[in-house]
Amino acid sequence: MLLFLGLQGADATLAAAWGVLALGAFGCASCGMLDLQRPLSRIEWGMLGVVGACALSIAFGVDARHSLQLSVPALASALLWILIVRARRAPSMALHVVLGLLLAAVAQLALLLLAAQRAPGTTAPQWVAGAGAAWLVVPNDVAWIACVLPLLAALARQRERAVLAVALLAYLGVCVLLRSRSAALVALAAAALSELLAAVRVPQPRWRWPAAFAAAGTLGACALLAFASMRARLQLWTAAWSIFLDHPLTGVGLHDFVIVYRQYLPDDAQLVDPRLTPWPHQLLLEIAAECGVIGVLAALILVAAVWRQAVRAPFAPLHRRVVAGLCGMLLLALVEATLLRQWVWLLGTALCALLTLEAGERDKGKQQE
Numbered sequence: 001m002l003l004f005l006g007l008q009g010a011d012a013t014l015a016a017a018w019g020v021l022a023l024g025a026f027g028c029a030s031c032g033m034l035d036l037q038r039p040l041s042r043i044e045w046g047m048l049g050v051v052g053a054c055a056l057s058i059a060f061g062v063d064a065r066h067s068l069q070l071s072v073p074a075l076a077s078a079l080l081w082i083l084i085v086r087a088r089r090a091p092s093m094a095l096h097v098v099l100g101l102l103l104a105a106v107a108q109l110a111l112l113l114l115a116a117q118r119a120p121g122t123t124a125p126q127w128v129a130g131a132g133a134a135w136l137v138v139p140n141d142v143a144w145i146a147c148v149l150p151l152l153a154a155l156a157r158q159r160e161r162a163v164l165a166v167a168l169l170a171y172l173g174v175c176v177l178l179r180s181r182s183a184a185l186v187a188l189a190a191a192a193l194s195e196l197l198a199a200v201r202v203p204q205p206r207w208r209w210p211a212a213f214a215a216a217g218t219l220g221a222c223a224l225l226a227f228a229s230m231r232a233r234l235q236l237w238t239a240a241w242s243i244f245l246d247h248p249l250t251g252v253g254l255h256d257f258v259i260v261y262r263q264y265l266p267d268d269a270q271l272v273d274p275r276l277t278p279w280p281h282q283l284l285l286e287i288a289a290e291c292g293v294i295g296v297l298a299a300l301i302l303v304a305a306v307w308r309q310a311v312r313a314p315f316a317p318l319h320r321r322v323v324a325g326l327c328g329m330l331l332l333a334l335v336e337a338t339l340l341r342q343w344v345w346l347l348g349t350a351l352c353a354l355l356t357l358e359a360g361e362r363d364k365g366k367q368q369e
Helices: 002-007 011-030 042-059 064-069 072-085 093-118 124-131 139-147 149-156 160-178 181-201 208-226 231-246 257-264 283-310 317-335 342-368
Strands: none
Touching (some): 002 011, 093 149, 139 342, 149 181, 149 317, 160 181, 181 317, 231 257, 283 317
16 A cells, blocks of 8 residues: 555655555455455445446546546556455555555655746746646645645654644645645645644643644634635636536436536636636535536435544544544635546545544444453
8 A cells, every 4th residue: 555655645656656556456366355245335335326326427428538537546446455455464554555645745745846946937837737636637636645744643643733733834835836726725724723623622721722722723714815816716617506406306417527518618708718628616516517416425324424433532642643644625615626536536535444444443342242
């Protein structure tokens, strides 16, 4: 897992990452290291529902070939889940997953900064295009790293807040360089939420309520700033909703929003952003437009299963940080995330797998007691 996730950091090593994943899956299955007989969990049933909804949308969509060509990350995420959650003997699996995500984040930030240094007179989108960093297509894509920053604090064990603060400041510097407000707001919100969870769940009278109010205030400010200028997104959201109303059952097909959305937009003179935008910048509306009611129901069932797993007490440090990362992804789902991005599939799968591993460790501890 460490090698596969780490190799996701650059386009040049992406093919090697897929090879490592395939060889790892084959080797584990051949050696009997995977427990494929254990009953499916609620999250796994939810994932199967999402896969079924996607299959139906592809079958009845406007361009099945286009949908399938862009569905490789979904296949990779399924293999990733099996290798993490179904491994028979993997006491350090959680550590490998966290380190792999952090390694990919460091690699992508380094490539991005090198691209900016090589071309100082160019713009942020050109730096992203020239970085050769996997998972980064537009500057806002760097926001996925905000969802793994809390995991870095969990590894520290001691001085968690100091480690998180230093990492957050360095990351915010990159966001300022890229002029990506969404990426900065998600990082602040995820860090604030992590501290809010700690303040509410851990009895520390001296700073508990002041920290809770400060974190809640930060979350509120992030929400207000995120929705302060959404005119361009509102047009895309309206188009996605209109597509859903025209194709309510199975949608227009997975990843096929880009094929049809132009006809639902106003005239070019009325567009806030005339550029081609292959996703509506709102994940639930994207699922509704591309997979219909069936896709929305499947997604909500999966989210409910993850939520049920997330609220199981007690909150260990890693568990709390993983929940904060998942909430960061939820914020991104409201304004940026798309099923077209590899990081949405793989990061979401890795975080849900970490949540499941943590729950499994707690259940084993209770049984031993």
